[in-house]
Amino acid sequence: MPNAQSGFFEWVWFIFRTYAPMFLSGAGTTLLLALSGTFVGFIIGLAVGVVRTIQCRRADGLARYLLLKIVRGILAAYIEIFRSTPMIVQAMVIFYGSAQLFGITLPYMLAGFIIVSINTGAYLAEIMRGGIQSVDPGQQEAASAIGMTHGQTMLYVVLPQAIRNILPALGNEFVVNIKDTSVLNVISVSELFFVSKTASGTFYRYFETFFITSVIYFVMTFACTRLLRVLEKRMDGPENYTIHGSQTAPEGELKLKGGSAQ
């Protein structure tokens, strides 16, 4: 064991060796929370985004109109509240609030998962709305014109394009969540920051321990960012495609490679 005269890296190496299993499980928990929270947040954002695009007209009947107005109000409040308060505060309010008001003591992990999901959902709902709006409205009109319902239009025409458009933002949200799940240490979720606190406390070696922690965070987020970039490139489809000439002017054919004609 190093002593008080030992150097920085001696301590780093010692703490890393001693607590490697803890760091590993903490990093695992962090990744699991970020991944599952982003996924469920995406589902929430998708649902909220779609509901917010439903046209609501007085002509469709008063009951339907009022119901839609109320649902929209609730969704708008959800988005505004969760985007305007820090996740660390949301964690405290939800965890201790559910215990005090409803007598439910949530398991730490479950509480963390719920908080990340609904927080991410609020952000992604807005991003989803933008994604839906980015799809040319003419296509929705064409879908209506062949008799498709709003739901069918969304499912088969708009969402496949909208989701493709928001993929970069979705990946970004995931990377943010890897870092932001650290705030869940306030409700004792044993993610990477929480285990680091534990590890640093034994020998009062905060700098050395959190140096290790920051390296682990960096490796995780950097690797994910690169991975997402590769995925995005793939989703763009083949770089080469052909724009056909018309029947009357077949010489108009263009072969495109990497976005430029050749």
Place this chain on the structure above:
Amino acid sequence: MSEPILAVRHLSKAFGDHLVLRDVNFEVQKGEVISIIGSSGSGKSTLLRCLNYLEIPSGGEVVSHGQVVGAPGFDLTKHRARVGMVFQSFNLFANMTVLENCVVGQVRVLKRGRDEAKQNAMRYLERVGMAAYIHDKPRQLSGGQKQRLAIARALAMDPEVLLFEEPTSALDPEMVGEVLSVMRKLASTGLTMLVVTHEMGFARDVSHRVVFMDEGVIAEEAPPEALFTNPKQPRTREFLSRYLGSNA
């Protein structure tokens, strides 16, 4: 005369304070090819879009098979499936292949089996000369090809009547011909067509009836030879001389 496929009665439409259509009346008989002409802003497109309820009329009614479109209990989905539409800006489904564009409506709206829908789609894609491109995405097509695909997509629903909203206005001049020739072919098969157009040649040679619209009303309505050679209204004369003077 038999019962019309579509009847428009006292139709009006306002966008805010701006009255686009006022008291429009007309009927569409089965097998008719009708061209609607007039200057920009005369209400041609709005009239067309009221027929399939993409625009909701402010007053009056559109009647289909004896039923008022948009009335409580009216089956709008069925009505829209029966009334096909071809748009100026094509509005193809960008995430689908050429074939899928023509299949999705049949499967999801008409509840046809996928194989049946594909066969039907192929029939129409061949008719518009697009069968060679079925696996391409719309972004790979030229403007003329896009519009021919849009026509096949509408036809695949086996509609009673096809509405064309300035189908050649967004096309390069050299591509107008291929789309018009498809439309001529369709007209000769007895399909009921309503064509909002600036192509006076098409209106004169192909249609049975020409409707001239001006400032939200039908100013004149006549068979093409009568309307083009002997227009009754001064404003029709003025419009035609302006148009044919610069285009003929």
